[in-house]
Amino acid sequence: MRLIFKLGKNPLLSIAEIYSLMQSKDIKFEVIKANNSIFFINLQSPIYADILIKILGGVLEIFRVEDIIDFKEAKKVKPKYKVNIDNETFAYGDIIAKQDIKDFEKKEIQKPYVEGKNGMVPSKLAKIMVNLAVGTNTTTIYDPYCGTGSILIEALLQGYNVIGTDINPEVIEGCKKNLNWVSKEYGVENKSELFVNNAASLAEQLVREKETIAISTEPYLGSAWSKPVQKNVRNTKTIAHVDKLIISSIRSLSKILKNKERLVIMIPSFKTKHDIIYLKARDMEFGSLKKISIIPEDLIFNDKKVGDIKSFLYYREKAIVRREIFIFEKI
Ligand SMILES: C[S@@+](CC[C@H](N)C(=O)[O-])C[C@H]1O[C@@H](n2cnc3c(N)ncnc32)[C@H](O)[C@@H]1O
Incomplete structure (x- = not known):
């Protein structure tokens, strides 16, 4: 299961929070990409994104990745179904959980x-x-x-x-x-x-x-x-x-x-x-x-x-x- 965590204003702090929480729950993952706005990981077993987003403080959205597409393909996709990975590659998928600001x-x-x-x-x-x-x-x-x-x-x-x-x-x-x-x-x-x-x-x-x-x-x-x-x-x-x-x-x-x-x-x-x-x-x-x-x-x-x-x-x-x-x- 490939997931992208969209990070808040303090990205390294948000990443540390994710690492700590995953370790405490014994959830294993590999990192695909980490930068100022995203933490893209591959998880060995599925997780409940709606529960996870309620626990985390530094993650704005959780996006499930279905495919990796290039710049040309991404142009045809609506913004809500894609995440920019490195300007040439985009993740295609869907937002599966959002932070509840209210x-x-x-x-x-x-x-x-x-x-x-x-x-x-x-x-x-x-x-x-x-x-x-x-x-x-x-x-x-x-x-x-x-x-x-x-x-x-x-x-x-x-x-x-x-x-x-x-x-x-x-x-x-x-x-x-x-x-x-x-x-x-x-x-x-x-x-x-x-x-x-x-x-x-x-x-x-x-x-x-x-x-x-x-x-x-x-x-x-x-x-x-x-x-x-x-x-x-x-x-x-x-x-x-x-x-x-x-x-x-x-x-x-x-x-x-x-x-x-x-x-x-x-x-x-x-x-x-x-x-x-x-x-x-x-x-x-x-x-x-x-x-x-x-x-x-x-x-x-x-x-x-x-x-x-x-x-x-x-x-x-x-x-x-x-x-x-x-x-x-x-x-
Ligand atoms: C910055 S506030 C903590 C804010 C808290 N985390 C919150 O979100 O409400 C610091 C608190 O330390 C308490 N305080 C000051 N000196 C203290 C001391 N020597 N031992 C324990 N508490 C102390 C104050 O009464 C105050 O409630």
Whole structure:
């Protein structure tokens, strides 16, 4: 079965998401073509595209390929039945599944608890964050900076147990409301546990010998930055605090993880008028937690080998805070 995944705005991140999800479900495939807009693969066994598209956050459409045609033949075919592979060759077939944008909006707008100060992870990105973290045996997704619960909502919808902690008791109450809402609205079991905790220190109840945990999180970013960051004393202090918090959190979260379990974390960097402020956390090593790339180094992407990818930038034009996603695996 040949399929083309039409990719969202962050193509390498979308490809990493597909690799991770396929590995977690033990689905084998070969890559035919990968570039900024498509990921063309051959699958050994059929899949349910309508289910897959609901799980993935970074794929706009799934196209089933019936034939490969040349430029001349493609001219006779309506746009919806063809996909451009390399300007000379086209895939002929049909769209078999489309991303449900209205459903993303529904979750972002209709959930009862919304919090303006700290920012919210968009649903698309929350799905990607879950899919990058899961392994074959994952039972539980943990978000140590859960906020309104965007990541936990997507994990619950995929049937995982979820654990959320946050330093703010009000936020925990709000997050509970959101998970109850999603459970009722979508008819999924609310298998959640939420409590107050400082992510920089490890709570005993988080050590789960019998569960296979995946941690996925967007940590505290210091503020809702709306203008290019000025390098004044206050901002420098805030950014240093965020950096220290992230470093302590990674160290303490590392103690919860067992062999092969992952921590997926967004490490922010901050745009000033002229440059970008990076955190120390970004380039640090964390002992038995190793950064992994998920995408094979020899994948040909845009006609070049991708090589060793250390992080994925989730790009949003005009955003002051750049979200860089790192995937750590415990060895
Ligand atoms: C950027 S928000 C997370 C957003 C969340 N992913 C969402 O989509 O709603 C960061 C959260 O970190 C929490 N926070 C700040 N410092 C913390 C700490 N030391 N430990 C745990 N949570 C903390 C804040 O209360 C806030 O809810």
